[in-house]
Amino acid sequence: MHTSLGQSLGQSPGKKSGVLGAAALTALACAALTSSAQAVPPGPAAEMTLRQAAEARGFVIGGAINANVFDPDAPDLGEGVAREYNLVVTENTMKWGSINNTPGDFNFSLADLFLKYADKNKQILKGHTLVWHEQLPKYVGNIETKEALITEMKNHIIGVVTHFKGKVPIWDVVNESISDTAGNPNPYRENSPFIKLIGPEFIEIAFRTAHEADPAAKLYYNDYNVEGINGKSDAMYQMVKSLLAKGVPINGVGFQTHVDMNFSVEHTRMKENLERFRKLGLDVQLTEVDVELKGDAPMTDKLKKQAQTYGDLLRVCLEVKCNAFIMWGYTDMYSWRSGSKPLIFDMDYKPKPAYFALRDVLLNTPK
Numbered sequence: 001m002h003t004s005l006g007q008s009l010g011q012s013p014g015k016k017s018g019v020l021g022a023a024a025l026t027a028l029a030c031a032a033l034t035s036s037a038q039a040v041p042p043g044p045a046a047e048m049t050l051r052q053a054a055e056a057r058g059f060v061i062g063g064a065i066n067a068n069v070f071d072p073d074a075p076d077l078g079e080g081v082a083r084e085y086n087l088v089v090t091e092n093t094m095k096w097g098s099i100n101n102t103p104g105d106f107n108f109s110l111a112d113l114f115l116k117y118a119d120k121n122k123q124i125l126k127g128h129t130l131v132w133h134e135q136l137p138k139y140v141g142n143i144e145t146k147e148a149l150i151t152e153m154k155n156h157i158i159g160v161v162t163h164f165k166g167k168v169p170i171w172d173v174v175n176e177s178i179s180d181t182a183g184n185p186n187p188y189r190e191n192s193p194f195i196k197l198i199g200p201e202f203i204e205i206a207f208r209t210a211h212e213a214d215p216a217a218k219l220y221y222n223d224y225n226v227e228g229i230n231g232k233s234d235a236m237y238q239m240v241k242s243l244l245a246k247g248v249p250i251n252g253v254g255f256q257t258h259v260d261m262n263f264s265v266e267h268t269r270m271k272e273n274l275e276r277f278r279k280l281g282l283d284v285q286l287t288e289v290d291v292e293l294k295g296d297a298p299m300t301d302k303l304k305k306q307a308q309t310y311g312d313l314l315r316v317c318l319e320v321k322c323n324a325f326i327m328w329g330y331t332d333m334y335s336w337r338s339g340s341k342p343l344i345f346d347m348d349y350k351p352k353p354a355y356f357a358l359r360d361v362l363l364n365t366p367k
């Protein structure tokens with residue numbers, strides 16, 4: 001069981017994905033997950049947690065967390081995340097502006113607490129995110145030359161990845177660089193200092209630098225509105241294909257999957273889309289899943305539709321042999337779009353129909 005869990009994180013079909021890191025991540029993921037799975041043997045299906053249902057098939061299921069998991073007055077959250085997820089990712093704490101707000105003066109104190117939390121609960125801690133045009137410190141915006149920005153970007157990546165070397169086995173290296181109105185000749189986002197000053201080659205530099213800092217870490221490109229086949233996912237496909245052709249150390253692509261309850265896996269041709277990335281030899285993950293409620297239908301109907309969409313997303317992920325299903329939070333209470341109740345636990349930390357839909361898919365989808 002644990003071998004296949006490790007394999008699901010560490011292996012790609014077809015040609016070997018990018019580079020490396022696979023064996024080390026496999027070992028780490030196995031080590032991280034073995035003891036907890038042994039400590040809590042799976043019970044009857046009806047009583048299994050999501051984590052148990054995932055581990056029973058060697059799969060990784062996770063979510064984004066914030067410092068409120070440490071709140072002693074709200075133990076339901078910290079305990080719930082440990083019970084239900086075997087991977088956690090910090091929603092904001094490991095972003096450039098949070099961790100390196102003064103050049104070179106890294107502040108790892110909060111991130112290290114998350115590492116401790118993950119370690120204690122035998123969870124993988126995923127790193128999010130090294131280079132993004134948002135949540136940057138002021139000094140990055142003040143940089144005026146290409147050379148200076150490359151230097152600062154490399155220093156940032158080396159400082160962060162080195163600190164977590166051997167402890168954070170997977171990184172979102174570059175986040176959201178494809179334009180929302182993708183189309184030739186410029187498929188890249190224009191409101192990014194990295195594109196403006198360095199140009200698209202910043203992506204290659206970022207991946208190579210992260211790889212130098214921790215050759216065993218698995219390195220991902222991550223973006224939104226790329227779940228189905230569309231102009232943006234076409235541009236992303238061309239981008240990663242050309243990175244691979246140049247030998248850039250990229251291991252996988254993260255599909256954020258911020259959608260609403262009416263999202264259709266079929267109409268968007270999501271399976272076909274994920275498969276084309278898999279055929280490049282890349283791993284794929286759904287990395288920030290949340291499913292907004294919409295419209296005026298009775299709440300029970302909306303929750304049912306939301307559950308169905310969650311189930312469809314996980315099923316397609318399993319069918320293409322994705323290596324993780326990661327949600328952007330745990331309870332609606334602390335979602336970044338709390339008003340539309342997009343997560344699988346409600347404001348009172350009770351599991352919603354979507355929770356049970358995910359568990360059914362984990363238990364009933366062939367391996």
Ligand code: G3I
Binds near residue numbers: 135175256
């Ligand atoms: O920490 C400050 C606090 O000190 C201040 O009082 C408060 C006032 O607004 O702001 C707090 O910072 C906020 C931060 O979240 C922490 O709560 C920022 O304003 C707010 O902009 C920030 O939003 C985050 C957003 O990324 C930043 O663009 C969301 O929580 C986070 O969920 C979201 O996550 C992104 C992924 O990283 C990338 N993909 C899209 C996803 C959703 O936007």
